Amino acid sequence: MTRLLPGIHAPADVRALPEAELPRLCEELREEIISVCGRVGGHLGASLGAVELIVALHRVFHSPQDAILFDVGHQAYAHKLLTGRRERMGTLRQAGGVAPFLDPRESPHDALLAGHACTAVSAALGMLEGRRVLGQKGHVVAVVGDGALTGGLTFEGLNNAGGSTLPLVVVLNDNQMSISANVGAIPALLRTREARDFFEGLGFTYVGPVAGHELGPMMAALREARASSRPVVVHAMTQKGRGFPPAEEDTQTRGHAMGPYEWRDGKLVRSRKGQRTFSEAFSAALDEAMARDPRVVVVTPAMLEGSALVGLKLRYPSRVYDVGIAEQHAVTFCAGLAAAGARPVCAIYSTFLQRAFDQVIHDVCLPRLPVVFAVDRAGLVGADGATHQGAYDLSSLRAVPGLALMAPVVGEDLPPMLATALQSSGPSLIRFPRGTLPPLTPELHPGVAPLQGARWLLKAESPRLALVTLGPLGLNALAAARAETGWSVLDARYVSPLDAPALLEAAACGHVLVVEEGTTHGGLGSAVLELYAANGRSPRVRLLGMPDTFVPHGDARVQRAELGLDVEGLRRAGRELLGAGR
């Protein structure tokens, strides 16, 4: 039988198919998703669960005249496959390849760019209002996972949409999971008949629950929604990982995101690298701290797996809190824990901490509460791309009074760093990157808590240049300095408070190269420049870090080299600086 998918280049082709062919189309989509993710990895689980939903959407609504906004968009691989990107899907999440989420610059059928959850309802309502103001027609549909109902932004949007008279269509793709199991009262509510009351109370017409893998009922429900003259929610029940036994059987995440695999004779073959990550090293340090001190508790916004906290949750079920996709609450909840005398550690990705910027300032730092922020995925994140880069934690938080900012070079730095943070009477932040741990280097002495100030990794006898670094880039700097003469390396270790004496000593040689994995607009480098200006020093300084553009998806190691943050890049930059200084 001829495959249908190669003949589908746009939603109109989906609408042109005889209805009887649609189940076969869904089957092909599933095969393709499983095959692509097997080759290149990706967000398998959610996408497998949304296949029929997406086919039904493209039958009932006419994209792009009708705008379909997928919350996050990691559920939308079927949408990518149906909108002209099938042949390029093998490049998914790779440099120059198909985007990890959705992007209007990639396809006119992608109405929303989003890698963070909970934005679709608000953006869709705005789009509908914008069309009204401009006198334009067309439906606007927000496709939202049930996990997004734990996030406040979704509620702000629902409150405003439900209070308006515009016919916003919200499709609730209810697979009963966030990334891992859902938490809180609302997901539980969705399992009951009160779901109808709940959405009607919010001002929506409620259609459902609908069997989300049955095309007929799904299309009927969406047609009903399309005909509505007021806000309407379609509640579709789906199964994450549907149709791929290894995902269906994984009760923890239903195959949320998977690296490449082979699927042979009913068996999943994965190439586990087995190298330990920074997340795992931090989790191990946390485990020790929790064993030592019963006051230590951990809070994560839906990132138990990503932050390597699954084991801790099993060991300390009542001291590890997954609060759902609710970054603001995660931080303010920590403030309450700390105010009561507990020692909360908030494990959060750099990009998601942006969601709680005000809570860090207003709820934690202003009252000077001893919350420890464990900021994972700080710096380049690789395949997840522009939405997830950890570029702004240092520049945005450095100015917040009393917040100590630290970064480890190697995994061995983490235990004393965490202990230092937990001993402090005020708030602290420890940032570390995505990825595997570098080996411990003899030059590195992790030290014991309480840590203080910077650390010389290499001191030249007749120094000509000082590399001032933060985090694991210190190892690249060390390799660069060893290959040159008269180069010293200072691991700043703290961005706040700065180690003024060490940094002034570094300035004495006349040339300072500051290296960090974060924006150079306001980060460590700027802090160093401020210090030198305040002390009337004027060495030649060059800042290296992340650029003044959004870094797209790609291989972080390659991107690091492109940004000149690898050993060769640092040598080049150092030589240039020395040359310019002559």
Place this chain on the structure above:
Amino acid sequence: MTRLLPGIHAPADVRALPEAELPRLCEELREEIISVCGRVGGHLGASLGAVELIVALHRVFHSPQDAILFDVGHQAYAHKLLTGRRERMGTLRQAGGVAPFLDPRESPHDALLAGHACTAVSAALGMLEGRRVLGQKGHVVAVVGDGALTGGLTFEGLNNAGGSTLPLVVVLNDNQMSISANVGAIPALLRTREARDFFEGLGFTYVGPVAGHELGPMMAALREARASSRPVVVHAMTQKGRGFPPAEEDTQTRGHAMGPYEWRDGKLVRSRKGQRTFSEAFSAALDEAMARDPRVVVVTPAMLEGSALVGLKLRYPSRVYDVGIAEQHAVTFCAGLAAAGARPVCAIYSTFLQRAFDQVIHDVCLPRLPVVFAVDRAGLVGADGATHQGAYDLSSLRAVPGLALMAPVVGEDLPPMLATALQSSGPSLIRFPRGTLPPLTPELHPGVAPLQGARWLLKAESPRLALVTLGPLGLNALAAARAETGWSVLDARYVSPLDAPALLEAAACGHVLVVEEGTTHGGLGSAVLELYAANGRSPRVRLLGMPDTFVPHGDARVQRAELGLDVEGLRRAGRELLGAGR
């Protein structure tokens, strides 16, 4: 009859009163609140509405063993009066005086420091969990206004609290208003019988609605809540501004916040200064822009009054959106509006924009949508104090790619600046301070859109020092420079993109004093230092701005002088810099 209030020094004194005396206590509290606000101004309306509620709370719960967390705390003047601060209440909101909101450092009975709404439920849940972990006893009560139910953080907290088994007590002080009228579906829901279903759906036991000004029923309801072994909400119906006719009659805000007044012969006498504010000037510029271009719309998170948008809302009812206390939604909603082709202006205070940091980055700037942020209260805010200072907008947003950051010196700069932003194909931000407009100075040529780059306010013939400034501080710099010889003044106007040629020209004289009303850690000054480093320039630079501490409440003009940002301070700093440079 002897007054009761002078004998009340702590909640125990309230509990010791015969129940029959409580109405008289409430009457005295109201008189005191009206009298204090008349003398020094303050958050009158909400505090008058919560008098009985607060007396009932202190009868039923035993603070501080039981923790009472007031959301925002502007409703809690009665609480201040009952907890030992009565004699100092005349110093409210003034330098060194009683705090504008609540603060644990001011009283052990203030369990939560908060000037931003929506934090109480999350913090209270954290506190209750913390006590559980540490084996401590005591009830935890969150007192939340209905306005906070439009904010996502409250929902994140309710979802987690309702899903837990801890006996959190939430008291919903429902006065049917945010700062102005509530918006959206949820406030409407609270007016119906479905309120019970709604909170029960969220996992709470529901007690109410209770007549919030009837002490007997209020105490009975709170006792019922105190006895609960699971999460419980007490829904109290109150009247904002209760007992003060001018507030009761003000249907817009019920006397939310008022400056000093006299209350004579049943008449309110207020000293209106009548001077035009930056907010009003921006609103006027917006009015013109909306008249010119039907695509221009305005979005505010519950700040119609504060942002001087009431008149615009009346003129353009369907193009001015008050979305409630929902900063994240306000920004993402703007993203949707812009994506549809409208030209949204998001009017928001600097301190509240912190709530939407991620939405600015991820929803607006990453897709390069033409949203204009009109950032009011940037810099020192005076009486509202530490929670409301606009210190971090520049330092946190300067690093975001493609976001233009601008600031006017005088009100006349606003129309061309707004026009420039509205003509741009990408996102822009215009920041301006709280306060009245300075007079137009001949040296200032506002120019016509599109504006570009910096503007020399004064160019010395033989320059020895350049003052690089942002915003109205440029006028102080101008006055300082006129009193000295060889001092130039460059109004940076843009923080991003920087005007490199002008700033390099400024550097040529060898001494640069950068002056801004924002943190000096990562703001304009750092941007200037980065530029000089990248170009190998090393003039002597000094940065002046807001300090590395949280600035408390006080008179902004006095604080500006204390920070050395007045004319004398700038002269002093400039001379010091010249002296150090010799």
